[in-house]
Amino acid sequence: MKILEVNNLRMYFSTKKGDVKAVEGVSLEIGKGESVGLVGESGCGKTSIGISILKLLPDNGRILEGEILFKGDDLVPKPEDEMRSVRWNGISMIFQAAMNALNPVYKVGDQIVEAIMLHEEVSKEEAYERVAQLYELVGMSPERAENYPHEYSGGMKQRAIIAMALACDPDMIIADEPTTALDVIVQDSIIKEIKKIQAKLDMTMLYISHDISVIAETCERIAVMYAGNVVEYSDSVTLFASPLHPYTNGLLSSFPSIKGPLKKLNPIPGEPPNLLNPPTGCRFHTRCPFAQRLCKEQVPEFREFQERHYAACHFAGELSLR
């Protein structure tokens, strides 16, 4: 069953220099209980999709087109007061560097209780009881809820943020770079915790990251973004073994690995485009080693090639990649 379906989403930011075309014609479906990774370089629109789903856009951001169906219900036309009940209860979000956004003068537990009581009709005692359960769930001792943020290490803050995201028992979590600022050993333990919780609660996850190795470890399915487009979407194993889009291929060949034979890295030439004036046709054609005239002229359709393996490339399947 699909829990989230994004259809042809277009989201722009207006700036003095013109519109930044941050999300252009993105379609994505996520099944219940699936963990989906959204991977791409900075500025490719990963976070923009996340905040579009929850409609937490800044004043200059607007959705021009498309549907965001959450459990069959379109979120795009929903007014703000209805969105408020979708956030936290339906979908909650772990923001990038959210651990630095804990209020330093309140006890961490109180901050989670505040979130629970704002969204649900529960007594204070019940809310505190739930915080204790949440702390157990994320692998922390419940007494730590009585501490202030400065008494926590980075990893513990991130665990508290995950507990907070789970506070109202959401159907889905969007996690935006939840381990990016952490050291590798701490990152590893948080990834393990997230996977454990995901399996235990059958949680649907959208995991946003620039790091394809973290995504490979956490997610069953991967969507690759480039310059505002989702260019490929499939299960992780297929994506790594037989990518269809040249950008996916380039991304995979520019990542060093600690395992396996030492391979020479093949960087993608050039730089990501400016989304004020993105290239015509396929946005990747300026850097693509296989680009033809067609690529410059026509936007490739996001097509299903095999079952649930989508790609947006005119020549997908005909190229020799990997």
Place this chain on the structure above:
Amino acid sequence: MPLLDVQDLTKLFALKGGLFQKQTNYVHAVEDVSFQIEKGESFGLAGESGCGKTTCGKLLVRLIDPTEGHIYFKGEDIAYLKGSALKEFRKNVQMIFQDPYESLNPRFSIMDTIAEPLIIQDIGTPEEREELVANALKTVDLNPPEDFIFRFPHELSGGQRQRIAVARALVINPEFIVADEPMSMLDVSIRAGVMNLLLELKERFNLTLVFVTHDLAVARYMCNRVAIMYVGKMVELAETEELIGNPYHPYTKALLSAVPVPDPKEKRERIELRGRVPTPINPAPGCRFAPRCEYAKDICAQQDPVLTEVESGHWIACFQRG
């Protein structure tokens, strides 16, 4: 004779106490570190944040003064050089910093930035300098140089800025370069290009490179030998493939097991560590890793293990070797 011979290098940072605090506390950033680097090597200093890897790198180029110990550069102790002798030494060494958004002066044109070391070292006439700067730009693949020479950092992308930083380091033709996480701020597709460039330049100019990094996958790609640091101490040092394939030290093993692998089929075996990284302020005697080590015995808490060669070229600081 090794190009660089480091003996018992120590750097303590004094923490300013209150007015009436009698005892001054010290951050033991680097403590009793000894190693040698041969000419033409690419040597990795790796570890988690706060382990002293950057301090160690800065000591090697004498950006900071050591508290104790010796650094022999081509046989001459440069650890306590001052004034003109230090300036003379710096003709041979350069540093590349982590963040190209902060390491370039925004008010300096690219010409001013790259020519600055030449001016400081009083090399060439203004015309010759312009020639040297143009050549340096060509070396880092910023072609044609005329397009860049009169621009300012804000006009360039992150990858281009880091190439400028590399050009600035190369322009006085140094023998020895310390690069402090030069990729970590760059995007994946750009990062691979800068990595390949550095490797290529190292070969071309027979440079000796010290590479400070937290990312072991990057260290594997860039370095022929890697040293692992933990809270100011060097715990293991070996050829890169040997270190990754055959680690001895329990900390190295745990660190390696936490590195995510860009392959969804790979099932890593995790080694979980209890506790967290201790503070480097007035650390307890004994092995710094002992409180978290599952093999720790009484001796580990009492004596400092010394970095010893257990196999040809493989050094470890642990009482339970093997």
